[in-house]
Amino acid sequence: MNILLLGSGGREHALAWKIAASPLVDRLYCAPGNAGIAREAECVAFDLADHAGLIAFCKQNHIDFVVVGPEAPLVAGVVDDLEAAGIKAFGPSKAAARLEGSKGFTKDLCRANDIPTAAYERFTTPAPAKAYVRASGAPIVIKADGLAAGKGVVVAETLDEAEAAIDMIFGGELGEAGTELVVEEFLRGEEASFFVLCDGENAIPLASAQDHKRAFDGDKGPNTGGMGAYSPAPVMTEEMSRRTLDEIVLPTIRAMKALGAPYKGVLYAGLMITAEGPKLIEYNVRFGDPECQVLMLRLMSDLLPALLATRDGVLMAFDLRWYTDVALTVVMAAKGYPGAYAKGSVISGLEEAEKIEGVEIFHAGTKADGNRILANGGRVLGVSALGETVTEARTRAYASIARIHWPEGFCRSDIGFRAIAREANNG
Numbered sequence: 001m002n003i004l005l006l007g008s009g010g011r012e013h014a015l016a017w018k019i020a021a022s023p024l025v026d027r028l029y030c031a032p033g034n035a036g037i038a039r040e041a042e043c044v045a046f047d048l049a050d051h052a053g054l055i056a057f058c059k060q061n062h063i064d065f066v067v068v069g070p071e072a073p074l075v076a077g078v079v080d081d082l083e084a085a086g087i088k089a090f091g092p093s094k095a096a097a098r099l100e101g102s103k104g105f106t107k108d109l110c111r112a113n114d115i116p117t118a119a120y121e122r123f124t125t126p127a128p129a130k131a132y133v134r135a136s137g138a139p140i141v142i143k144a145d146g147l148a149a150g151k152g153v154v155v156a157e158t159l160d161e162a163e164a165a166i167d168m169i170f171g172g173e174l175g176e177a178g179t180e181l182v183v184e185e186f187l188r189g190e191e192a193s194f195f196v197l198c199d200g201e202n203a204i205p206l207a208s209a210q211d212h213k214r215a216f217d218g219d220k221g222p223n224t225g226g227m228g229a230y231s232p233a234p235v236m237t238e239e240m241s242r243r244t245l246d247e248i249v250l251p252t253i254r255a256m257k258a259l260g261a262p263y264k265g266v267l268y269a270g271l272m273i274t275a276e277g278p279k280l281i282e283y284n285v286r287f288g289d290p291e292c293q294v295l296m297l298r299l300m301s302d303l304l305p306a307l308l309a310t311r312d313g314v315l316m317a318f319d320l321r322w323y324t325d326v327a328l329t330v331v332m333a334a335k336g337y338p339g340a341y342a343k344g345s346v347i348s349g350l351e352e353a354e355k356i357e358g359v360e361i362f363h364a365g366t367k368a369d370g371n372r373i374l375a376n377g378g379r380v381l382g383v384s385a386l387g388e389t390v391t392e393a394r395t396r397a398y399a400s401i402a403r404i405h406w407p408e409g410f411c412r413s414d415i416g417f418r419a420i421a422r423e424a425n426n427g
Helices: 010-020 053-058 069-076 078-084 103-112 126-138 161-170 240-256 291-298 303-312 390-401 417-427
Strands: 002-007 027-032 064-069 086-092 120-124 139-143 153-156 180-186 190-199 203-205 213-218 219-222 227-229 264-274 279-284 326-334 359-363 366-369 374-377 377-386
Touching: 002 010, 002 264, 010 027, 010 291, 010 303, 010 359, 010 377, 027 291, 053 078, 064 078, 064 303, 069 078, 078 086, 078 291, 086 240, 086 303, 103 120, 103 180, 103 240, 103 279, 120 126, 126 139, 126 161, 126 180, 139 161, 153 161, 161 180, 190 240, 190 279, 190 291, 203 219, 203 240, 227 291, 227 390, 240 279, 240 359, 291 377, 326 390, 359 390, 377 390, 390 417
Parallel strands: 002 027, 002 064, 064 086
Antiparallel strands: 120 180, 139 153, 139 180, 190 203, 190 264, 213 219, 227 326, 264 279, 326 377, 359 377, 366 374
């Protein structure tokens, strides 16, 4: 088969690495790709918003299947347009992608279907939102309704922070994403990421993961797109996974089907594991980043048939096998991220860094300049490792990072700290 993968981040490098290993693949293209993806696929430069150009490329190159990585093209309806042109695609329709494209839509769906989630209200102007915040108290969570590339969620510790977040969102800083917002109760517990493949009716769980959203050690600093992850997440016991499937995921799939928008693709439930059990924080309609990196390292099965079965509606008879090893990813980001950062700095030492046993380095914001690798984004590398324990995987990942020379970058030094504390207590 000829496959086209859309996207350019660490998630897409992990998907390209896994798809390229499939015996079903003749040619793998990626648009636009990055310096790391170029080792696995033929990178082609075009604008993902140009659906007509995308369809023309698929027809010229006899593409059999398109795998969509990021959320923006899904929310913009790229799968609908590809399928209408007779090209098979992996990912939800525009109507189903509202689960990520509108936080308010998802919250209303939860309320209507008794899906456990944080208490909330929706607002289209600042004054009533601020009045609700003052009545509710802090800490409290403020979320832009639309896609904001990880910048639309503020966990406000004080009322002043909450009001500033409301002003920022309605002030136009996030563009169209900020025309409406959701104010949500602050949930206490441990976060986890739960992934399933859905074919419109059936769901098969993937491995669990936990990511680290804050920029700095000890879960301090601003929220980011994710500074690291590991899999499996110890908090996602068999019972917690079953409850998440029964109480959150399956009611969502039934509700979407009833709305005439059956969900096909990967569904990523961001959870808070509270004293009462799992509660939904948010849905994403694609693989997480950096969770995808740890999932792909642990997946023993061929990924491609699973993606095809998802699109074709035949997951009922499908099963996936996983390595028992733990996988851990540490994100290296440009200094200043998630705020302003510089592009164009040189990264060296990657070949030596990849020689450590069990290590795979996934590129995110990189580009090639001749033989040099340059930083070209906020999150730049995902240094990933397998190990028998979280401790072993983390030791390998940080040993690899020690060989990378990139003074303009930074990373957290404590990825996996909760799981390592658990291992120490159990040991």
